[in-house]
Amino acid sequence: xxxxxxxRTTGVSIASIKYYIREGVLAPGxxxxxxxxxxxDAHAARLRLVRGLVEGAGVSIAGVKRITAALDGxxxxxxxxxxxxxxxxxxxxxxxxxxxxxxxERILAVVEGIGRFHPAIPIAARALDTFAVVGEPLxxxxxxxxxxxxxxxxxxxxxxxxxxxxPAAQARIAAVGTALGDVVFQSLRRIAHATEGERRFPxxxxxxxxxxETSS
Amino acid sequence: xxxxxxxRTTGVSIASIKYYIREGVLAPGxxxxxxxxxxxDAHAARLRLVRGLVEGAGVSIAGVKRITAALDGxxxxxxxxxxxxxxxxxxxxxxxxxxxxxxxERILAVVEGIGRFHPAIPIAARALDTFAVVGEPLxxxxxxxxxxxxxxxxxxxxxxxxxxxxPAAQARIAAVGTALGDVVFQSLRRIAHATEGERRFPxxxxxxxxxxETSS
DNA sequence: GCTATCCGATAGCTACGCTATCCACGTGCG
DNA sequence: CGCACGTGGATAGCGTAGCTATCGGATAGC
Numbered sequence: 044x045x046x047x048x049x050x051r052t053t054g055v056s057i058a059s060i061k062y063y064i065r066e067g068v069l070a071p072g073x074x075x076x077x078x079x080x081x082x083x084d085a086h087a088a089r090l091r092l093v094r095g096l097v098e099g100a101g102v103s104i105a106g107v108k109r110i111t112a113a114l115d116g117x118x119x120x121x122x123x124x125x126x127x128x129x130x131x132x133x134x135x136x137x138x139x140x141x142x143x144x145x146x147x148e149r150i151l152a153v154v155e156g157i158g159r160f161h162p163a164i165p166i167a168a169r170a171l172d173t174f175a176v177v178g179e180p181l182x183x184x185x186x187x188x189x190x191x192x193x194x195x196x197x198x199x200x201x202x203x204x205x206x207x208x209x210p211a212a213q214a215r216i217a218a219v220g221t222a223l224g225d226v227v228f229q230s231l232r233r234i235a236h237a238t239e240g241e242r243r244f245p246x247x248x249x250x251x252x253x254x255x256e257t258s259s
Numbered sequence: 260x261x262x263x264x265x266x267r268t269t270g271v272s273i274a275s276i277k278y279y280i281r282e283g284v285l286a287p288g289x290x291x292x293x294x295x296x297x298x299x300d301a302h303a304a305r306l307r308l309v310r311g312l313v314e315g316a317g318v319s320i321a322g323v324k325r326i327t328a329a330l331d332g333x334x335x336x337x338x339x340x341x342x343x344x345x346x347x348x349x350x351x352x353x354x355x356x357x358x359x360x361x362x363x364e365r366i367l368a369v370v371e372g373i374g375r376f377h378p379a380i381p382i383a384a385r386a387l388d389t390f391a392v393v394g395e396p397l398x399x400x401x402x403x404x405x406x407x408x409x410x411x412x413x414x415x416x417x418x419x420x421x422x423x424x425x426p427a428a429q430a431r432i433a434a435v436g437t438a439l440g441d442v443v444f445q446s447l448r449r450i451a452h453a454t455e456g457e458r459r460f461p462x463x464x465x466x467x468x469x470x471x472e473t474s475s
Numbered sequence: 476g477c478t479a480t481c482c483g484a485t486a487g488c489t490a491c492g493c494t495a496t497c498c499a500c501g502t503g504c505g
Numbered sequence: 506c507g508c509a510c511g512t513g514g515a516t517a518g519c520g521t522a523g524c525t526a527t528c529g530g531a532t533a534g535c
Contacts, residue, residue, distance in 0.1 A: 046481075058525050061483080078482045078531050088394070095389030101350035104523070122462075124452040133449070134317035135442045150446075157457040158450040167446035170439045173311030178304070179432045181419060188415035189440075190447050192408035197451035199404035201459055203397060216395045223386045224405075225448070226351045229441050230366075230383035231406050233349070234374040235413035236340040236437075241373040243417055246338075262512070274494050277514080294500050294512045313492090320492070481532080488525070495518075502511085
């Protein structure tokens with residue numbers, strides 16, 4: 044198919060497709076002549092992946108490029124998630140400020156094994172510091188339950204990965220799952236907040252609009 | 260204190276402080292004269308909160324403004340998290356594309372009560388759609404475990420909130436916790452991925468650098 | 476031939492989060 | 506008294522990110 048058809052079937056503008064090709068997140072079409080290129084289903088699939096990561100998970104184009112490069116190059120099984128993690132920076136990774144020793148210790152207290160050397164440790168520690176700086180330090184119990192929940196989803200992620208036998212499929216699940224799993228969890232957490240809030244502090248039964256947006 | 264001292268004690272440049280005042284996330288100093296204003300500890304605390312949300316959780320200035328407005332105005336207890344949620348948009352909230360019916364049903368199957376009308380539902384559903392579009396749809400078991408983990412952290416969040424008796428402290432915990440809790444969880448999830456990956460696919464014992472960055 | 480479309484490159488645009496400059500004023504030190 | 510310095514307030518600019526619009530040249534199909 045031609046670029047106009049690719050644009051039509053995916054809903055992505057031609058200009059954007061060209062942009063993605065320029066940025067290296069989408070392979071150029073097969074060149075048939077000086078001004079003639081053909082695109083296949085693989086291009087459409089990749090395009091959907093790119094849009095899903097960018098729109099659905101807020102991954103930057105540079106991050107998408109790293110993910111797709113890893114997908115195309117194949118990744119080692121024991122580090123499938125590690126590669127994806129390196130490609131998708133955490134929200135709090137922009138600062139270079141050092142976390143407090145105490146916060147790092149608190150994080151280390153709830154993780155084990157190889158996790159103790161993970162680059163995400165200082166990010167989590169800085170987040171704890173911010174809670175303290177705002178005047179609302181969090182209890183150990185809170186942190187422990189977060190760690191427990193994180194272990195549950197990590198096991199779920201790996202179980203899902205192990206259901207695939209094809210290494211390429213495993214790589215896809217790891218890459219996409221790292222980015223989109225965050226979004227799914229955040230959404231479910233917010234929904235659970237609403238549910239739990241209603242359970243603990245029931246709203247007056249009169250008007251059933253207890254959310255920030257009077258939903259339909 | 261004056262603006263220069265405020266800048267020095269918080270590490271935020273004077274220009275940025277002025278910018279925050281302009282944007283309404285920081286109250287102006289008390290005006291003593293035409294070119295003389297005094298800032299207090301409250302300004303320093305607010306400034307640290309702003310930096311924590313912006314740097315630590317990637318919240319936009321507009322989002323911080325909504326959060327601080329809610330903090331200053333007081334929020335209803337049964338919706339403390341709701342207000343914070345509205346102020347901190349999810350990563351995948353930029354698109355307006357409609358999720359598939361099927362994905363919405365799958366989400367609804369794992370949430371209960373008031374959560375069924377939550378604005379985060381379509382976001383989670385779109386994320387599921389993206390997994391499918393990439394060719395790696397996720398199992399019900401995976402989603403159920405995510406929901407279970409989300410319920411655990413939601414309960415932890417509310418327990419933490421209920422430990423405070425001061426409504427202002429509860430509002431702070433809800434607002435900051437919504438944004439920074441995401442960061443803490445994402446970090447712990449990534450750490451857990453490393454731990455779980457090592458458990459399931461042990462790396463060769465020779466070189467202990469099994470992470471994407473040869474850590475120290 | 477003529478028109479429509481294509482490819483490729485380049486320049487521009489919008490939003491965001493600052494950052495730098497300018498100005499007039501008033502404090503405070505000598 | 507005099508004058509440099511810091512201040513508040515306003516405005517303009519900057520750097521990055523993610524597109525988007527336009528241009529030039531070429532060719533396919535009628």
